[in-house]
Amino acid sequence: MGKPVLPTYKTIAAEITNRIHEGEYKSGSYLPSENQLAREFEVTRTTIRKALNILKERGTIESHQGKGYRVKLLHWEQSLLTFYSFGRDIAWKVQNPETRLLSYNKIRGLKNINEFINTELWEITRLRFMNEIPLILETSYIPVKVMPEFKEEDLKQNSLYNLLKENGVHIVKAKEYLEPVLPSLEDQKLLNIKQNTPLFQTLRYTYDSNEKLLEVRESLIRGDHFRFSVEMTL
């Protein structure tokens, strides 16, 4: 009746993931080589490769033959942008990305979210532009306990992920739900669209390694400039 022990390769994958979180292996830098890691963990290269492959499939790192494994930058935000890929017929370049902070307030609790009932929350609303066109309207809810303070400047420049990271909070998992919706009057004004322009509404729930809810984010994305794409095989 001992503890069910994780296979080594998963343990190692988790350990390396941690080191990336903790900043020991920084975004954009190269990991130690397979051989070095094999010596450190006292396993064979095969086992290390299996561990690294997990991170590679997740999109956390990328491998380059002859060079090494590199920690990808902006993993999430980036994969979201390729995920909702750009418009119907346009060969846009994502230029001049800009974020405008619309408001931030302390509120108490959030209906429909059990985990946030009777919790003091930041409500942060931001508008994201590309090529000077307003494309995404985002509202985030974050417990004040999780992020006691922040500067206005940070919300414009940095991603929330990096902000939380600097506060010692490590995001590990997110679930996202997507639905088609129509804009409210206010949405129409902010996004500069008509009432019959359909939108993607996404709801994202972000968790730390203890399954604690860290952020709820609602995004409204203009359907006339973004689309989803998926590829399937077999």
Added chain:
Amino acid sequence: MGKPVLPTYKTIAAEITNRIHEGEYKSGSYLPSENQLAREFEVTRTTIRKALNILKERGTIESHQGKGYRVKLLHWEQSLLTFYSFGRDIAWKVQNPETRLLSYNKIRGLKNINEFINTELWEITRLRFMNEIPLILETSYIPVKVMPEFKEEDLKQNSLYNLLKENGVHIVKAKEYLEPVLPSLEDQKLLNIKQNTPLFQTLRYTYDSNEKLLEVRESLIRGDHFRFSVEMTL
């Protein structure tokens, strides 16, 4: 200056994929064991495992310790249903799925699709129900050359994938694009919704192994009963 030879494991993965397509390994049945395959292909078990893992990640097969590798049934249709998962707060069971054939006609060419210009096409419109609620309105375009004939019954009962398979056509890849849209007057009637009920519109392009376009399908999916979900790690 020899041909660049594919790595063995990819070749084997392709070969096994083919056998599934050809019906040698049938949906729902078990593959030969790793050891048997290793003997047949004259490689080690490790190489066979790597090949099978590719199919496993794609969702083509599933593995069961102590039993073997099983070919999944209805791979695509199924993954689409878990992909667009069900409604906001409902614990629906997917019951009484039903397909109603609305119309099928021969038409000539499809604007905006270069591959189908001056091509004789079937235009097949179907309405899909679940629990007696109309949820998806689908229109497919298939070259008459690809599927010269079919019975009305088949379109109600079978999936197009199986129909094409029986015609010796092997689907290999599909790209799908997703956008939010509003219903036309006719859509409103057929799907029994109001004009302000937003929909997902999906465009799916299906290809065979020679990259030839086999089918273009437009689906309109009720946004009030379906939603997308995605999970991300790290």
Added chain:
DNA sequence: AAGTGGTCTAGACCACGCC
């Protein structure tokens, strides 16, 4: 008990990037 997939070791050779 025999067969299957799941994990790991120890060692080999190849293809690629870089100095």
Added chain:
DNA sequence: GCGTGGTCTAGACCACTTA
């Protein structure tokens, strides 16, 4: 030429399923 990741071999032990 050397170090890196990519592929493959040969063999071991474990965990699970079935008879």
